[in-house]
Amino acid sequence: MNNSLPAPLDVKLMNLTSSLLLVAFVLLALGALAGWAMAHPLFAIRGVTVAGDVNHNNALTLRANVAPQLRGTFLTIDLAAARRAFETMPWVRRAVVRREFPNRLKAILQEHQAVGYWGAEGDSTLVNSFGEVFEANVDEVDQDELPRLDGPQGQSAQVLAMYRALLPLFGRLELSIEALELTGHGSWRAKLDTGAQIELGRGTEDEVMARTQRFLGTVTQVASRYGRTVAALESADLRHQEGYAVRLRGVSTVLPEAQKAQQK
Numbered sequence: 001m002n003n004s005l006p007a008p009l010d011v012k013l014m015n016l017t018s019s020l021l022l023v024a025f026v027l028l029a030l031g032a033l034a035g036w037a038m039a040h041p042l043f044a045i046r047g048v049t050v051a052g053d054v055n056h057n058n059a060l061t062l063r064a065n066v067a068p069q070l071r072g073t074f075l076t077i078d079l080a081a082a083r084r085a086f087e088t089m090p091w092v093r094r095a096v097v098r099r100e101f102p103n104r105l106k107a108i109l110q111e112h113q114a115v116g117y118w119g120a121e122g123d124s125t126l127v128n129s130f131g132e133v134f135e136a137n138v139d140e141v142d143q144d145e146l147p148r149l150d151g152p153q154g155q156s157a158q159v160l161a162m163y164r165a166l167l168p169l170f171g172r173l174e175l176s177i178e179a180l181e182l183t184g185h186g187s188w189r190a191k192l193d194t195g196a197q198i199e200l201g202r203g204t205e206d207e208v209m210a211r212t213q214r215f216l217g218t219v220t221q222v223a224s225r226y227g228r229t230v231a232a233l234e235s236a237d238l239r240h241q242e243g244y245a246v247r248l249r250g251v252s253t254v255l256p257e258a259q260k261a262q263q264k
Helices: 010-038 060-068 078-088 156-171 205-225 257-263
Strands: 049-054 090-098 104-111 114-118 125-128 133-135 146-152 175-182 186-191 199-200 233-237 244-250
Touching: 010 186, 049 060, 060 078, 060 104, 078 104, 114 156, 125 156, 146 156, 156 175, 156 199, 156 205, 156 244, 199 205, 205 233
Parallel strands: 049 104, 114 146, 146 175, 199 233
Antiparallel strands: 090 104, 114 125, 125 133, 175 186, 186 199, 233 244
């Protein structure tokens, strides 16, 4: 009967060392192969496909401006960095960038949809349909009748929401809001397409809406007392507790000097 003797300790250590060295060699070889493959010209990015909204951006111009900012090959490129490169282009709100095997990228763009001008007259900033402010060439805006919205920094979404809430109320009297401002003191001020200035006052959207509805529900009757229509409205102040004050074109509350003399 043959009894096998256990291998000496030094032999076990040699076998273990050999195995570890083999594993290390294989890992190094795989790493080198991966590095070679990732840097190989075969995986260089050969083109970028641009899809989605390109109303204000030419696909060729986009590729020409973004391509120099792309770093790496098809395998190593940072897609987040590529996305940010596209989002720095004018009018681009969001970009989704993905790989297309074997050597292309595809960028799907979402453009800003301008719904109003933002800030003081002459500013080149716009507000989009999400209430976000962005900069662009205002000469490229297709809509000629966009309202001008203004307010404190970070309040553009609130101003847009108020504009959208008020617009149908004035529309019932065939009036349109040309400008809406939220002042630094929290008071709302509107300018109509007729040129009339309306002080809407402070408060929540519901409070401002309630005052506006009360005003619009009676202003036609008030104007008719003086033989005028709402088109003659020059200004209105809705900040009074139980009513409002109006000024109508061609109607004066100041007595002429001759009439004053007769009343003395």
